[in-house]
Amino acid sequence: MTLALDQITTIFLSIALLVLGTYLVKKVGFLNKFCIPAPVVGGLLFAFLATVAKSFGLFEITLDTSLQGLFMLTFFTTVGLGASFKLVKLGGKLLVIYWLACGFLALAQNTIGVSMAYLFDLHPLIGMMAGAVSMEGGHGAATAFGQTVEDLGINSAMSIGVAAATFGLVAGGLIGGPIVKYLVTKYDLKSTETDEVTEVDLEEKGKTINTNTFFTQLFLITFCMALGTYLGGLFSSATGFVLPGYVGAMFVAVIVRNIVDKFNPKTVDMKSIGLVGDISLGIFLSMALMSIKLWEIADLALPLIAIVIVQVIFIILFGIFVLFRLLGKNYDAAVMVAGFTGHGLGATPNAMANMAAVTERFGPSKKAYLVVPIVGAFLIDVFAMPIIITTINLFQ
Numbered sequence: 001m002t003l004a005l006d007q008i009t010t011i012f013l014s015i016a017l018l019v020l021g022t023y024l025v026k027k028v029g030f031l032n033k034f035c036i037p038a039p040v041v042g043g044l045l046f047a048f049l050a051t052v053a054k055s056f057g058l059f060e061i062t063l064d065t066s067l068q069g070l071f072m073l074t075f076f077t078t079v080g081l082g083a084s085f086k087l088v089k090l091g092g093k094l095l096v097i098y099w100l101a102c103g104f105l106a107l108a109q110n111t112i113g114v115s116m117a118y119l120f121d122l123h124p125l126i127g128m129m130a131g132a133v134s135m136e137g138g139h140g141a142a143t144a145f146g147q148t149v150e151d152l153g154i155n156s157a158m159s160i161g162v163a164a165a166t167f168g169l170v171a172g173g174l175i176g177g178p179i180v181k182y183l184v185t186k187y188d189l190k191s192t193e194t195d196e197v198t199e200v201d202l203e204e205k206g207k208t209i210n211t212n213t214f215f216t217q218l219f220l221i222t223f224c225m226a227l228g229t230y231l232g233g234l235f236s237s238a239t240g241f242v243l244p245g246y247v248g249a250m251f252v253a254v255i256v257r258n259i260v261d262k263f264n265p266k267t268v269d270m271k272s273i274g275l276v277g278d279i280s281l282g283i284f285l286s287m288a289l290m291s292i293k294l295w296e297i298a299d300l301a302l303p304l305i306a307i308v309i310v311q312v313i314f315i316i317l318f319g320i321f322v323l324f325r326l327l328g329k330n331y332d333a334a335v336m337v338a339g340f341t342g343h344g345l346g347a348t349p350n351a352m353a354n355m356a357a358v359t360e361r362f363g364p365s366k367k368a369y370l371v372v373p374i375v376g377a378f379l380i381d382v383f384a385m386p387i388i389i390t391t392i393n394l395f396q
Contacts, residue, residue, distance in 0.1 A: 001059040010063045014287040017042030021286070037347065039282050040139050040166065043289025051294040063291050069245075071284035072144050076246040077224045078277030079381060080253025081268060084261055087374050094327060095371045098336060101323050102375055103383030105315065105344050106132035110391045112310055120303040124395040125154050128388070130307040134164035135315075136384050138347040140281060143288035145388060148244045152396050159292040160300060165346070167308040172345030175312065176338040176354030179319060184362055189331040191363025209272050217272040220256065228252035242393050247385055254382070315344050334358075335365040339372035348376035 005013065021042030025031045031041055054060050088095060110131040117127025129149060134142040142165040146158025183189060232248025235241065260267045297304070319337040327333035338358045342351030351372050359365055 003059055003061045005061065005063050007064040007066055010065060010287065011067060011283070013046075013063075014043075014283050014290060017046050017290055018282050018286040020045070037139060037285065039285035040162075040169075040289060043286045043292075044162075044166070046290040047292050047294055050290075054295065063287075065287050065291050068284060068287045068291075069147075071280045071287070073225050073229070073246045073249055074221060074280040075140065075277050075284055076144070076250040077221050077228070077253045078273050078280065080224065080250035081220060081257045081273050082270060082277075083254045083257055083379060083382065084268075085258055086261065086265075088379070091371050091374055094332075094336075094367060095374060097326050098323075098340070098371050099375050099379055099383070101318075101326065101340070102136065102344070102380045103387070105318065105340075106136050106380075106384040106387045108314060108318070109135045109311055110387060112314060113307055114391070114395065116303070116307045116310060120306070122300070122303060123154055125149050125152070125157065125392065126160055126300070127307065128391050128395065129154075129157050129161040130164040130304055130311070131391070132384055133388055134161045135168050135311050135345050136343065136380060137165070137388070138169070138343075139165045139285055139289070141384075141388070143285060144244070144246060145392070146288075148242065149392065152242070152392070156293070156297050156300075158288065159294065159297045160304060162289060162292055163297055163304055164308055167305065168311065169346035169350060171308065171312045172342045172347075172350045173353060175316060175345075176341045176351075177357050179316060179341060180334045180338045180358045180362070183320065183324060183334040183337065184331070187329065187334075189334055189362075191331050191359075191365060209269070209275070213269050214272050216267065217269055217276065220260075220268065221253075221273070221276060224253040224256050225249045241389075242396060243389060247389060250381065250385065312345065315341055319344075331363070332365045332367040335362075335368035336372055339368060339376065343372070343376040343380070348373060351376050 018039050019042075021038035021040065024041050024045075025038050050061050088099075091098075110128055110133075113127035113129070113131030114124040115127070116130075117124050129142065129146060132141075133145045137145070139162060142161030143158055146161040149157035149161075228249030228251065229245035230248075231252065232243045232245050235248070236243045257268055319340055323340060324333050324337050327336055335355055335358055338354040339351035342348075342354040355365070355368055355372065359368075
């Protein structure tokens with residue numbers, strides 16, 4: 001028996017799974033500790049149950065995910081609108097070093113993934129899906145680029161990326177604390193700050209969202225979406241280079257944000273932009289994950305785990321022996337390495353959780369709380385996206 005859900009029912013189900021995932025993250029200690037995203041929990045739970053039902057011959061569910069691309073496009077556009085280069089100046093030299101290190105990590109992760117794919121006699125794009133796409137990119141990039149790679153004929157690319165992102169997310173939460181403890185002990189590091197640690201808030205607190213402000217942000221978002229996808233299509237047609245529409249929209253949004261800031265910095269309201277982005281990402285991830293077919297990646301479990309293990313070993317070595325020294329070989333550098341392992345293998349919330357655990361035990365680090373969120377939230381994509389797109393085009 002096949003249960004076919006239409007577009008409206010599919011959207012309802014994705015939101016219901018998002019709500020369920022939020023509840024489970026709050027109630028289940030393991031999920032909360034490792035900052036597993038709510039849509040990942042709800043979506044994968046549904047995918048697992050759907051796999052069981054199919055395996056036992058009970059029924060199969062088909063979903064109408066035609067609006068998934070719209071939510072994905074909206075999310076990446078909001079990421080671009082958050083990329084104010086004034087923040088780069090605010091972070092100074094440390095932010096630039098950290099940012100460049102993230103760009104190098106994306107390149108290294110793709111190199112590891114593709115190389116190991118050849119080792120296991122797999123298509124290189126399968127290895128790429130366990131590279132920067134799912135490690136630095138997390139579940140959002142894994143599902144977005146997974147669809148692009150599947151369109152190129154690589155079956156189960158999205159499922160592979162999501163599985164790798166999940167393994168990486170857990171690993172990133174596990175290794176951050178031990179790495180900093182090792183560095184603190186080895187180099188006798190101590191915090192030089194006495195103030196209570198607070199996450200840097202770059203937006204005005206207490207600002208309320210009104211209708212006029214919200215519609216202004218919707219205008220900016222939809223303008224960037226329309227122009228970005230149009231220009232991206234023209235670029236792909238002219239060059240034969242695969243450029244997903246959401247990538248074009250994101251980079252147009254970066255340009256629009258910084259042009260608008262020149263004339264009126266208050267035009268872009270990040271509270272409204274963030275709200276639209278969070279909602280879009282939640283629905284997009286939930287819809288993408290609940291529709292993956294877990295049975296299609298069973299044969300790739302061993303190679304996938306092997307690739308992720310190598311990725312984890314690399315980021316540990318790079319963080320301790322390279323990044324720690326580049327950032328100044330002090331306590332702030334050690335805390336930033338904890339953040340680096342968090343979003344380098346999973347997501348920015350993972351990075352913040354790592355730093356919170358470290359600073360609670362060893363002392364505050366305001367520099368780390370400034371640099372890591374700015375780079376992890378959006379600047380990282382300025383390097384990661386071109387690297388990922390180039391890799392896709394090299395091996396398509």
